[in-house]
Amino acid sequence: DSLTLPLMALGGKGVVSVVGNIVPGDVKSMLNAFNAGDLALAREWHFKLFALCRNLxxxxxxxxxxxxxxxxxxxxxxxxxxxxxxxxxxxxxxxEKTLRDYGLL
Incomplete structure (x- = not known):
C-alpha cells in the first residue's frame, strides 16, 4: 500500500489494497487525484496514508x-x-494508537 502512488506514477494501473479495507475513501481520493493529474493532492494523500500503512x-x-x-x-x-x-x-x-492518530477510533 505504501507503494501505490509510486507504482501508479510509473505506469501501474491499480493495486490490491490492504488499508483500503479500513479507509477506502482515502485510498480512492488519492487515486482520483492522481488520475485527475493533481499530483500535489495525490502526494498529500500518499503521505497521510503512509504512516497508517507502515504501522499497520x-x-x-x-x-x-x-x-x-x-x-x-x-x-x-x-x-x-x-x-x-x-x-x-x-x-x-x-x-490502537495508529488508528487513534488517524482518527479511526
Missing part, C-alpha cells in the same frame, strides 16, 4: 493486523486462521 502492515503478516484493526473499529470479520495467531498485546497497543 509492519506489525505482523497480513491479514492479521487488518483483521485486528477492523475488529477494533467494530467490524466483525472473524478470527484469523491457523497457522496465524492474534496480535500480541504490545502490537495491539501500537495498532
Amino acid at each position: 502492515l509492519g506489525l505482523a503478516t497480513n491479514p492479521i493486523p487488518i483483521k485486528a484493526a477492523m475488529q477494533l473499529m467494530g467490524r466483525d470479520n472473524g478470527e484469523v486462521r491457523l497457522p496465524m495467531t492474534q496480535l500480541d498485546s504490545s502490537s495491539m497497543q501500537v495498532l
